[in-house]
Amino acid sequence: MLDIKYIRDNVDNLRKAITDKRVDLDLDALLDLDTQRRNLLQETESFQATKNAFSKEIPTLSEEDKAAKLLEMQEIDKHHTEALEKLRSIEAEYNNLMLLVPNIPSPETPIGKDDTDNVPWSYWSPELGHVDPTDTDKVAQIPPTFTFDIKDHAALGKDLDLIDIDRGTEVSGFRGYFLKNELVLMHQGLMFYAMEKLRSKGFTIMQTPTLVREFALTGSGHFPTGRAEIYQVGNAANLESEDKEKQFLAGTSEPALIGYYANQILEESQLPIQVSGISACYRSEVGSYGKDTKGLYRVKEFLKVEQVVICKADMVEGENWLAKLREISEEILQELKLPYRVLNICTGDMGAGKYKMYDIETWMPARQGYGETHSDSNFTDWQARRLDIRYRDSEGKIQYAYTLNNTAVASPRILIALLENYQLADGSVKVPEVLQKYVGTDVITAKAKK
């Protein structure tokens, strides 16, 4: 959400943002509704003022005067009710459109239509360290080479009794899966490792609710446009009744983490707030039926440790935090010794609410490509306006805060990179050093059949 005054003053910039981000919004319709809304507000408020004055007067009037006045008021009341009804329907429409207004992207954000227009920003591998994207020779050396025929993670998982997709589909449904044995420990160990990392970086860790109310998802920007991606749950009564409040399974802990601060006026001294959430995440993945159907790449439920920062409304500070969050995720991948690249996400591939966004993609050998594992975003005050997260600055002025978030680690997707990059010629899989204490071994080998 943006300030309507800001929208009025920046119509051209906004038109461009709507085009570049491919947002489906008729800005002129919104501006027209805004004009109507303000006119009606003035009208209804003056009716209200008349009525208020009359109500004050009435106890002082004689019976005859009162009767005459009441008749007069009935007429005013009729107009008032009409104007009010009109105002309500216009405000409803206005509010719906306001939720679709995108944030204006940063000047550094590439303009493009989809993920093919994202721009590589940096590369990293354990052998080469950071590599500049313009250094094409070195970039080509980033993917590790194997002296044997590699297996994909699904095959490794099956052979080492770590993953069971068949029974997962049978029990859970399409894209269901079981993790087994050492991989369960690695999966949980990753979460634990990420939480310890974030605590060391000053984050307060939270186990967040996955089941959230609508406002949290509207506030984060997942609603209204991403509704199809979210599971709605509830008992039979709640799902059937229009009146009962609905609950949803969040696709990330971000809505819960920022929802935690909704409708609050914070003190500037409390900022920046660094919080990290661990939660199960649910995504319906409708609209991706034919995509990534093999293995653990695209699943409907997973675990994630997420980083969220709420900072003061300052462009430089927002930029710095976006970089800082990116560096923390990079540090995690570096300690896991996984090759990755960072992409500067283009306008067409970023969400409507985002000001600037980096994705981190980790090398997945069997795909012969990088797969998205992290997403780092600066929303400026777009989410804070939706959720009413404000703070009192040093001059006592109340301002909307900035919000940012980035993945710390999401699993099982990251397990694809771990299993495939760490596989050995004999079909076993090494365990990354930093995870060995959780898995209890340095190598995962085939088990004797039971």
Next chain:
RNA sequence: GGAGAGGUCGCAUAGUGGUCUAGUGCGGUAGUCUUGAAAACUACUGAGGGUAAACUCCUCCAAGGGUUCGAAUCCCUUCCUCUCCGCCA
């Protein structure tokens, strides 16, 4: 899930149809006094909207709707909290 009691300006409370422009205490801010601090005293102290601005303008007493000339107060729905009972990881 059932029964009952509740939700008031940061906190605690008062307020059951017009005197509420929401009282009081605590907390907070500023000032007086003081070498400094504390205490005491005095003043101020919620958030939004409309307007170029002022403003004797409008809104907000959990949220939404209703009754009424007029609602914190009465009615309905939803959400939440507490107590008891039931079920349960």
